[in-house]
Amino acid sequence: MTGVPKHRFTFSATAALALTVWGSAVMAQSVCGGDVVFQCATDNADVREQITVCAQDQHYALTRHALSSGEMYYDTPLIADANTTWFRWAEDEQAQVEIGFWSIDLAEPVTLHVDLPWDDRNETVADTGDFNMWLQSPHWRASVDQTLCASDTIYAAPEGLWWAQSARGPIGTFFSQDDITPRVDTVGRARVTDGGTTPEGVPVYASSRPSAATPVWWMLQPGETIDILDRAGDFMAVAIPTNGLTGCFLRPEDLGKPYTGPCATGWVDRAHLQQIQ
Known part of the structure; x- marks a missing residue:
């Protein structure tokens, strides 16, 4: 052009x-x-x-x-x-x-x-x-x-x-609309077990209480492994490496504090996740 x-x-x-x-x-x-x-x-x-x-x-x-x-x-x-x-x-x-x-x-x-x-x-x-x-x-x-x-x-x-x-974390990622606080008893790893109800994969929602109006900014695919940060009811908060990141890492001092990056975050129905760690 x-x-x-x-x-x-x-x-x-x-x-x-x-x-x-x-x-x-x-x-x-x-x-x-x-x-x-x-x-x-x-x-x-x-x-x-x-x-x-x-x-x-x-x-x-x-x-x-x-x-x-x-x-x-x-x-x-x-x-x-x-x-x-x-x-x-x-x-x-x-x-x-x-x-x-x-x-x-x-x-x-x-x-x-x-x-x-x-x-x-x-x-x-x-x-x-x-x-x-x-x-x-x-x-x-x-x-x-x-x-x-x-x-x-x-x-x-x-x-x-x-x-x-004014309240955003690192530029370049998307964040849950709900606070996510990783704790010793909630962090771990999980594997995506199936493709959910859509051919694109398992949706990652912006809220732990999703409805038809809840934004979906990412899809997970069967067999993927994902970091778990928090839990709320039937949903797990996940961390997703985007924009060149190769993984999501938590330091001990990060536990018990609201997570603000650098990885993207969202919520996934735990029915589609199998915890492996």
Whole structure:
């Protein structure tokens, strides 16, 4: 993709927003509260949509609506807890961002991907370079659905991401929404015994009391071994090495304290786990 200048617009919660899309001006609304951190228009010329991501009060919100009619794609905006959701940030000549959202209406996850030119010296988005943004189903799904943005419509103000994460642990992992406290009588190792009820594997939930609206950010496969940190009812809290980690290690002084990384954490139905240590 060729380098394009970054488009920046003036946003407010109520003001109209003009997006220039391939030479034609269209009007849309800034439709979520807080600071707009990312925005774009999709590259589908037949049904042009606007995707907007805002940060407010330790949450990220994602809305998607048709530019021509204002009709919302999601009846309920996608919400992500900034302190616990899947989040990845990597920077070199490009800054790469991933944020995990959960659709309450559809009971399925949606991941926002953003790829921006990065000025490493000034720690900011560069004015020119490759701009890419898209929505995608998680990598563990067999069928990946992508919604691509037109590169010349992408707005990015990633500095708004950080203040929402005031209680987050190490960047690059996802965390349980429930406190996890490893103890001598709860830590151990377990083997995944079957694939659960879905062909993708055994879900790792964000809560020990999951419902259809509980985010699922990872899937375990039969035969995998996993570290156990805590227990709550029928669920076990697990630690998952992500982002280049090869294992999850606990020091004796970590016992009895809430776990905050570096490994990702979530909850698995103990019916699918066989404790081996």
